[in-house]
Amino acid sequence: MSAKKPFRPKARRPRGFEDRTGAVLRAEHHLVSAATAVYDQWGFEPLMTPAFEYAEALGKFLPDEERPNEGVFALEDDDGQWLSLRYDHTAPLARFVAENFQTLNKPYRRYQAGDVWRNEKPGPGRFRQFVQCDADTVGTASPAADAEMIALAADVMRAAGLDDGEYAIRVNDRRILDGVLETIGASEPERRMRVLRAADKLDRLGREGVAALLGEGRKDESGDYTEGAQLDPAGIDAVLDFLAAGGGRRDEVIGRLEPLVGGSETGRAGLSALSEIHDILAAIGVDDSRAVFDPSIVRGLGYYTGPVYEAELLATAHYDDGKPIQFGSVGGGGRYDDLVARFTGQAVPATGFSFGVSRFAAALSALGRTGDQAERPLLIVVAAEKDQSAEYLKVAAQLRAEGWRAEAFVGTGNMGKQLKYADRRDAAAAIIIGSDEREAGEVTIKDLRLGRELAANIEDNREWRESQPAQVRVGREALVGAVSEIIQRWSQH
Known part of the structure; x- marks a missing residue:
C-alpha cells in the first residue's frame, strides 16, 4: 500500500490582490516619501492606526448584524465582536479623535500612509488592497484650513x-x-x-x-x-x-x-x-x-x-499606439464635519486630502517622471574563492560605506554563474578578487553595463571599447575611485 501523498497547496494569489515588486515599489515609496515630507514640513504629525477597526466604527459599510462584510473584509473576534480591515484612513481617524478628544491639541493635524482593503469586485487596475496617503485637519471650521489643504495638495503635486x-x-x-x-x-x-x-x-x-x-x-x-x-x-x-x-x-x-x-x-x-x-x-x-x-x-x-477639490493631471502621455492617456483625478478631498459626531454626538469639523499611491505612481511612470525613484546602481562582489567569504563581505561593506548599493554573492556556483546572476540583477559592476588578485593586492572590476552595450553593438563601438574598457584591474587602494568612475559614467549615460 503506497503512502499517502502530502498535501501541496497551489501557489496562487487571492483574486483582486497583487504582488508589487522592485520598480513598482520604488516608485510608490518615492511618492509617499515626497508627499509625507510636504505634510511634515507643513507641521502635520504622523499617525498609524491599526489595520483592524471594530466594524461598527466604519458605519456606512455595515450591511446587516449577522455578517458585516459588505464592502469590507471582516471577521468575528473571540468575544463575538466583528472586526474589519480598514476601508480608508478617514474613519479610523474619526475614531482616534473621538477616543482621544480631551488630550489632543486642536486643531489636530495628522498624516498617514498605508494599506487599505475593500471587499469589492476586482477589475483591470482595481484591486482589493492598495495604499492611500492622507493629510487631515480636525477641529476647525475655518475656510483657512480648507485653503491650506488645497495649497498642500498643490505642493504635493510639485514634490511628486x-x-x-x-x-x-x-x-x-x-x-x-x-x-x-x-x-x-x-x-x-x-x-x-x-x-x-x-x-x-x-x-x-x-x-x-x-x-x-x-x-x-x-x-x-x-x-x-x-x-x-x-x-x-x-x-x-x-x-x-x-x-x-x-x-x-x-x-x-x-x-x-x-x-x-x-x-x-x-x-x-x-x-x-x-x-x-x-x-x-x-x-x-x-x-x-x-x-x-x-x-x-x-x-x-x-x-x-x-469645500471639495480634486487633483487633476494635465500633463499628457501616450500609449504605444500613439493614443493619448487620460489620467484625470489622482487625488482629492474636502470638508467633512459629521464623522467624529458619530461617536461623540458633538460636531467636530474636519477637512482632508488623500491620494491613491498606485494610481498616482503609475501616472508619473507613464509620464517618465521617475526622478529619484529610479533604482540606484547595484555592485556585486563575486565569491571567487570559497574560503574568502569574510573578505568579500568586508569589500561589500566598504562599498556600502561610500553610499552605494552593494552585495557579496552568498549563493553557490562558479564565476560564470555568478556573473550571469549579476547580469540578471542589472548590476552596474562586478568586483572580482580571485587568488591572483589577492596575492597581488589588486581587484578586477567588470563594468557590466558597458559590457552589455558593447556586446550589443560590438562592430560599431570598437573605438569606444578601446578607450573605455569593460574590465579593469587596479590596486585595492584604487577600488573606490575606479567604481566611482563607473557609477558616474552611467549616471550621465
Whole structure:
C-alpha cells in the first residue's frame, strides 16, 4: 500500500490582490516619501492606526448584524465582536479623535500612509488592497484650513515631480449647488441626490446626457433606464448654468455663481468660503493656474459638507499606439464635519486630502517622471574563492560605506554563474578578487553595463571599447575611485 501523498497547496494569489515588486515599489515609496515630507514640513504629525477597526466604527459599510462584510473584509473576534480591515484612513481617524478628544491639541493635524482593503469586485487596475496617503485637519471650521489643504495638495503635486501647468487642484463648495437647488425649489433629499449623481456624470455624459438625468431620465447604451430628478426646464437650465460657470480666474467664477444662488443662505455661505479660500491662496502664492474653481466638482455624494477639490493631471502621455492617456483625478478631498459626531454626538469639523499611491505612481511612470525613484546602481562582489567569504563581505561593506548599493554573492556556483546572476540583477559592476588578485593586492572590476552595450553593438563601438574598457584591474587602494568612475559614467549615460 503506497503512502499517502502530502498535501501541496497551489501557489496562487487571492483574486483582486497583487504582488508589487522592485520598480513598482520604488516608485510608490518615492511618492509617499515626497508627499509625507510636504505634510511634515507643513507641521502635520504622523499617525498609524491599526489595520483592524471594530466594524461598527466604519458605519456606512455595515450591511446587516449577522455578517458585516459588505464592502469590507471582516471577521468575528473571540468575544463575538466583528472586526474589519480598514476601508480608508478617514474613519479610523474619526475614531482616534473621538477616543482621544480631551488630550489632543486642536486643531489636530495628522498624516498617514498605508494599506487599505475593500471587499469589492476586482477589475483591470482595481484591486482589493492598495495604499492611500492622507493629510487631515480636525477641529476647525475655518475656510483657512480648507485653503491650506488645497495649497498642500498643490505642493504635493510639485514634490511628486510635476511642473506648474501639468496639474490643477479643482475646487468647489457643495453648499453652492445646494443653494441653487433651494432657489429653484428642488432641495428635498431624494431629488438633491439625483441632481448630484447627474452632475457627477458631466465628464462622461456631457451636457445633453446630464440634462436628461436632471429631467425625465435617461436610457443608456445597454438599455438600462435611470429615473431623472424631474426638474422643469428652468431648473435644468439653472443647474447646467451652475456646472458651466467654471473657467478663467477664480474671482470671475465667483462672480458668475453669485446670481445663481439668489438669496439662499446656504449658497451664500459656500460662496463666502470660496472667496476667503481665494484670498488666502492668492496671498500664499497659489495662483489661478495651480488651483481653479470648478463647479462641476462634487465628489463623494453624501460624504462632504463644504469645500471639495480634486487633483487633476494635465500633463499628457501616450500609449504605444500613439493614443493619448487620460489620467484625470489622482487625488482629492474636502470638508467633512459629521464623522467624529458619530461617536461623540458633538460636531467636530474636519477637512482632508488623500491620494491613491498606485494610481498616482503609475501616472508619473507613464509620464517618465521617475526622478529619484529610479533604482540606484547595484555592485556585486563575486565569491571567487570559497574560503574568502569574510573578505568579500568586508569589500561589500566598504562599498556600502561610500553610499552605494552593494552585495557579496552568498549563493553557490562558479564565476560564470555568478556573473550571469549579476547580469540578471542589472548590476552596474562586478568586483572580482580571485587568488591572483589577492596575492597581488589588486581587484578586477567588470563594468557590466558597458559590457552589455558593447556586446550589443560590438562592430560599431570598437573605438569606444578601446578607450573605455569593460574590465579593469587596479590596486585595492584604487577600488573606490575606479567604481566611482563607473557609477558616474552611467549616471550621465
